[in-house]
Amino acid sequence: MEKKGHPEGGNGMNISEQFPLLDHIPTGILAINRYGEIVLWNRMLEQWTDSKREQMIGQNLFECFPELNAPQLRIQIDQVLADGASVTFSPQLHHHVIPCRLPDGSWRSQLVTISWLATHEVALFSIQDLSDQHRLIEKYRFATAELEDELRRSQTLEREKSQLAAAIDQAGEAVIITDTTGQIQYTNRAFLKQTGWNHKEIHTIDTIYDTFFAKTDTEFTQELQALLQSGKTWQGRQQIIRKDGSRFTASVSIAPIFNDEHSLTHHIIIQEDISRQITLEEKFRHTQKQEALITLIGGIAHDFNNLLAGLVGQAYLAAREVSDMPKTAARIKNIQGITQEAAEIVNQLLTFARQGEMHSKEFPLSSFIKEFAKLAARSVPKNIRLTTDFDSGRFAFRGDPNQLQQALLNIVQNAVDSLQERSDGQIKIGLFSLKPAQDAAHIQKFPVLRHGNFCHICIHDNGSGIPAEIQERIFDPFFSTKKLGSGLGLAMVMGCIRHHQGIIDVDSSPTGTTVHLFVPTIKHRGVLTPREPAEMHHSGVSILLADDDERVLEPTMELLEAMGHQVTLARNGVEAYEVFVQHPESWDIVITDMVMPRMNGLEASQKMRLLRPDIPLIYATGYDQSLVIDNTQKVDNSTLISKPFNPDDLDSLIMQMVKRNRKA
Template sequence: MHHNANDFPLLDHVSSGVLAIDLAGNIVLWNKTLEQWYGENRESMLGKSIYDCFPLLKQEEIRTRINSIFQDQDGSTLTFGPDQLLFPCTLSDGKTRAQQVTVSLLTDHALALFSIEDQSNQYELVKNYKQVAKDLQTELEQKAALESRNARLISAIDQAGEAVVIINHSGDIEYVNKAFYQQTGWNKDEIDSISFYNGLFADRYESFKTHIDGVFTAGETWQGRQEITCKDGSSFTASISIAPITDQHGNVTHSVIIQEDISQQVIVDEKLRHSQKQEALITLVGGIAHDFNNLLAGLVGQAYLAAREVKAMPKTAERLKKIQMISQEASEIVKQLLTFARQGEHESKEFPLDAFIKEFSKLAQHTVPESIKWSFDFNQANYAFRGDANQLQQSLLNIVQNAVEACSDTAEAQISLILKPLQDDEDTFRFIKKYPVLRYGNFAHILIKDNGCGIMAENLSKVFDPFYSTKQLGSGLGLAIVMGCVRHHHGIIDVNSKQDEGTSVHLFLPMKAVKPEQDFSHPQGLTSAKILLVDDDTRVLEPTKELLESMGHDVELACDGQDACEKFESNPDSWDIVITDMVMPRMNGLDSAIRMRSSRPDIPIIFATGYDQSLVIENTRKMKNSVLIGKPFNPDELDQIILKMIKKS
């Protein structure tokens, strides 16, 4: 049956495109809307195969579905969405027309009716809606990410070790983190009631306010150190950095202040400066002592020789002996300087510390006036100790002398000396907490305490400084020498004192788990020796040669290590002993001794020194059949050492 638009006149007035096909697939209806969309009039389209005109319909799945319309007598419909574009049609703007296609069966006419609805506007709205939804989702995600970052930033600031403070132009605090509360002692409820300027800087805030005002006016940053006042009135040193916070127009609205407590760093810096100052002083003292010892060596030698030559003049001989005694006293002072400088010769031997302390107590008691009560107590233990007994005795005497002077104006004054091992008590725990090394070793605890005038708190940190003294005629070397002694023995010293209550000096010395060494007796009788005497200082060389010759020895001189080696190597077996200075030009004493030992390994060597560094001392002690003595030396003792070494070799 042939059909045309006149059979369906209403279809020319609908906005949708409408066409119909018969069972063979030929187009039998084409309304005016389609004419407008495709530019093809009705007459040209009727009778054409829909599959030829719109190739997408040839797809097997789609064609099968269209054919099913004719087979289904119930008048079911098919719908194809905009994504399939079965009837492509271009709009005026070049875009493809979005369409919704519905296929239904006209049962009475045996036709399949296609309704093509233009959904370009709706599709564009949906598309825009999806874009809006996507943009909104992106914005929400960005906002959530920003909030998350801000939360992490706030958490990081709040957990930071440095205090962070935000203030406004008036100095009012608007934000602080936890570190601020910990540093200053203020709590959250009190922050609103204090001004950053007045509350934290007391009478120092004016200078700091100037820096903050500069941040607000010039927008510049500032860094520096400032004393911060805590809630309880105490203060601490802080490293402070101030930076401006600006609004969107670049105007400074607030300042952020980052505040780090550097109290410990200040203490460490001060200790470092003090240590550097002390090391420079040690170097100076060591150099002076070396030169002074050389002068004393020459003076002692000359006085000794002169005394021998004027035996017929008793008064003159007596004066010369006094010169020798005074020179020896000066030598002892230099030894104290070298002890302080950690450059003196140390005779380390092993001995029982308890026996030493018992003997020292007897000695110390003679230096304590009868007006001061002296007490001594010790706990039985294994006190095997290796060290320099003379140096330790001198250090303890210095402490006792300080205690005696502190008790000079004290009624019922008393000084106590106590020796005990480290015990599990409250005092020991306090010292272990302060000096953790005590936990891992076997230490003896020596305590000297008095009930004298005590030490003012501001002076307590200076008591070990060299040449520091509160006494008008004090040398200031007493406790400085004690400190040098304790350090040499790898020990610890601690001083506790309160003004008008007294002072306690604690020494902790490491013990040894070995038996003390036995001393050797001096050789008996006298013999002469062929001696090679080496020194670059003629003030020492000439009088020493004379006094050795006066003792019956045959002496030849060398002006430095190189000269000594040349003379020694000309006939190595002719020498009985070598006495050499340590510090000389061209070749020092240690290097020349090593060279001479290569020619004759058994030659006894005496090293004489005005001062020597610890490394040189250690190297000379490793050399067998050698002795290290300090200048100036006692002539008779030197003679005994020479004979003892020759006999031993």
């Protein structure tokens, strides 16, 4: 085959002849010219690849080794050929740049450095075989067996022992070797980093178990030493004491080391700091618990809201029937009020889990907090002093003012409870701009505060504080330290702040508690002028009502008929579609429950829309709206309402949608 290019160096001599020593080093060496043609191929590469120099000189490197055409390799090699900047390919990212097999058939692990030799206008590849080092690192993973074997080896394995020791010294886990009494014979760098001691101080320590293992009595140490003296292994988690007295949790494995006579000579301890892992495990368990609670809450809310929807309808109808009986009418009105309060309790549960829609509007937080402070003052006993401290500015905010007000009231009420036994109780409500210097600890804890605009609402009291052992649980729903507490107050606060894309943090000590709320502000866009409601002209409309709960279906039908509408019932999605398809043009509006057997409300309505694209749709749900709002928002001329619904509001909504559809 004709060889093209210029395989010689700058002086015309074959490069292999210019560097004869390259055939005597344990490193693979090759060189290519700017055209990618091989101009140097040393003896080590001949051994590794079974390819003779005479065969390789003049061949195109990228054709011989197509792996080099991978973008992450080829781009960097081309850069060396273009501007002369050296590159290195590590064995971790590029296992075998020039594929070379070991005698056992596996690939050699290579560290490849490519440099430009300007005098010869070639790129020199230096290929170092790191297979042995990688095997040693693999051996380290089985440190107990490997170290025992290393102690039995003779001087013929001294080099491997040195390499293994170097690998262990760089390991992330602490490795300690002790004699049978616990005296430290060796430690790696990780152990010194974990504990804060240095090499000189280590040798002054009596035994590792007495100095580093945190324990409440000597029984553990005695049992451990007896176990180890018997030649058995021990594994477990242990609190380790640092030099400064602080502690961390470690996963500890202790194993015996025997000599050739099977006598116990040493122990090896592998110790891994798992403090971060424990924190992540706790957060994961907490998240799982929260998800389970959210699922439970959604199911409870659905059932309660269905019951309340039926109760509201029945009470509304009963009130119309006893209009000439004032006392009975008043009692029914009280029932309606109690029903509404029950709905608010369910709403508090949903606030904890809610992630979707709120009744949001834009308003200045400065005015809101000032008005809130006046409202809070009415609920604070006179023996508690309530003060405020506000930065100047509007702090334009978009959110649900009612939900935010309830959350802040819950925090203030908790502060009042903590001040019951103090005669000099104080509560301070503040609103400030986020200040990098003063809020540095919060910014470090919550890096998202570095981005975007946030304001800082804080509520401080000088009460008894929150015990450290329960601080992680205060936002859990149903957790309360009060005998008659529901455990929903702070859970609702957490749900509210998360719903507003905010952050909540609590600082507490025996001298008081501060609740920090960081909520995002927006650029003020001026005062929005609300639209005037359209004039309504009531007339009966034809309604298809679908719900699988008889307790909701019958009262709602009676309620709608009492308002003058014509109502046809369906008890699931399939039945609703079958009724609709008989006379598609006769219906003015469809009201359907979202969750029904056989076919849900969304699926049924989508099939109806194929026959009547203009039919107005009202979706009703007893669950948190956030669970279904994304799907319903994609449906034109539709709205989503929560059970139980106010009868007058439902009637108004029906008429608005029907009137708008008739005009269209």
